[in-house]
Amino acid sequence: MxxxxxxxxxxxxxxxxxxxxxxxxxxxxxxxxxxxxxxxxxxxxxRGDFLTSPETGPLFGALVARYLDEVWRDLGEPDPFTVLDVGAGPGTLAKAVERAAPACSGALTYVLVERSAAQRALHPRHLALTAPEQAFPPEHDDGEDVPGVAAPDRGRGPRLVSLAELPQVPVRGVVFANELLDxxxxxxxxxxxxxxxxxxxxxxxxxxxxxxxxxxxxxxxxxxxxxxxxxxxxxxxxxxxxxxxxxxxxxxxxxxxxVLVVDYTAxxxxxxxxxxxxxxxxxxxxxxxxxxxxxxxxxxxxxxxxxxxxxxxxxPHRTTTQAAWLAGLGIDSLVEDGRRIWHERAHIGDLAAVAARSRVGEAEALLDTDGLGAFGVLEWRV
Ligand SMILES: C[S@@+](CC[C@H](N)C(=O)[O-])C[C@H]1O[C@@H](n2cnc3c(N)ncnc32)[C@H](O)[C@@H]1O
CATH class of the missing domain: 3.40.50.12710 (Rossmann fold)
Structure with a gap:
């Protein structure tokens, strides 16, 4: 039976x-x-159950970092500049963005919002986290600092914070949701x-x-x-x-x-x-x-x-595909750099050479019009 x-x-x-x-x-x-x-x-x-763009390798995060810089400059370079990575999973995108060292890093408060406790438990294993009360110190109703409570130091980012839910504070920055809404x-x-x-x-x-x-x-x-x-x-x-x-x-x-949503859409x-x-x-x-x-x-x-x-x-103010969005962020030039580094260093076979070669394969997966490249990208501007 x-x-x-x-x-x-x-x-x-x-x-x-x-x-x-x-x-x-x-x-x-x-x-x-x-x-x-x-x-x-x-x-x-x-090693999980499904492959997403951040999990193909660091290239996606490097391009998201460029997008964050575009928005940061557009907003007049605010500090803090807050990114809410909602449905952050194990934190792979956060790691890649941090490694890409975008120009906004000094102002950046990067919040991994992840509902699952099992996945939040993975964040401190590979990310240096800031306590939420330090990243979001209490304010008076008029926006003034509370005496005796330190505001986060300006220009001293990136601050990485791990939360179970969206923080209940208004933010200037980006709400990013890759494969959350599905x-x-x-x-x-x-x-x-x-x-x-x-x-x-x-x-x-x-x-x-x-x-x-x-x-x-x-x-x-x-x-x-x-x-x-x-x-x-x-x-x-x-x-x-x-x-x-x-x-x-x-x-x-x-x-x-x-607000930027990337997902398979219909x-x-x-x-x-x-x-x-x-x-x-x-x-x-x-x-x-x-x-x-x-x-x-x-x-x-x-x-x-x-x-x-x-x-x-x-x-939304803009609807496009992942392939077109990444093209606009300059994926082709990053891939060309990868090819050049691989040719220069292939005979050495060091980490830089291997990373450069893998970038070419990552780009193919991210741009694949039968796969991740066909994903919808929806952007709302506030
Ligand atoms: C398909 S995974 C995508 C993970 C990651 N964004 C990526 O692209 O690799 C969706 C994630 O969203 C999380 N999630 C679902 N609903 C959520 C919510 N309301 N707030 C925060 N996280 C949520 C799930 O626990 C899961 O880790």
Missing amino acids: ASVPEVPAELAARIERFGSVRFDEYQDLALYGPDGFYERGGRAGR NVATRLLQRAPDGWDEVRVTLVDGVPSEVLVPADDAASAWADRTVGDDVGSGARLPYQEGAARWLRHALELLQAGR TTPALAQRPVGQWLRTYRGHARGGSPLDAPGQQDLTVEVCADQLAAVRA
Whole structure:
């Protein structure tokens, strides 16, 4: 007899209490609950479960560092200049940005915002962290320093801080989210013959199983507005309220600067025409996993990000692809430098030569129009 997969205790308890949970609650607990995928050690990286741009090597971080300098200069070189790297994972991007030593370094407060405690525990292993109370000292309401509490020294950055949530202080700088929003839990709606259903999850003999219930009025009205009658019965849509909420919050925190989202993006009407298994995917150990209801907590659960749902919060000032964005930041010249250094030093075979050669391969992965290069880059200016 096949064994019944283990269901995280908190998820089982919620289902026992309410009969079923909405799909977004299921996804949230499967990813971030005490026995969720990320708390069990799931992560980005070559030794992790999936490869992201920062994990291809230091080139991506060197280009992000150039982007930070562009914004810093554009804002009039503020000090502190705060970067919120949201969904920072193990901190690989932070390390690469620090190593690239951008011009803004002296003013830089770089905050790794990471929800998973297991991943936050990795930050101090390779980064010299500043305590949050030193990086964000309390201020009076009028913005004056509190006597006896030292403000961070101007020009003495970079200060690296690790937090579980977005700091509740207004900032000047950049909110950066690389492959964050595809990992934020989504509601799932399904077209019914006479309206919309919502996907919920229950347990049948201990096995996670779907139940469809009529969607509430607000969700049905949203689905009607978004795709109308254009989809047949049984078609599914992601209703990404969580991602929209996150964007609203990020925009509110920024006094001046940019929100930059990099992710695999699509539009809601386009997803409604595709089978749900194509855009709601699971990963485990660098391979595609099973159904989203299989082995909750043991596989990553990710969804293509609907750019139209983010644009409904506020229209982005710029939408482009990762390949075009990195070209604008000068990836070609960095790769040319890499080729030159490799030719000059290949016979020595030292670290500089090896790093230069690997830069060429990293660029190919970052620009691949069938992969990371096709990712959407959305920028909001405040
Ligand atoms: C797909 S990983 C990407 C990691 C990293 N940005 C990269 O590109 O390699 C998404 C990360 O976002 C984190 N995360 C999800 N929701 C979050 C939130 N609301 N705040 C902070 N981190 C979050 C997850 O724990 C996970 O580490």
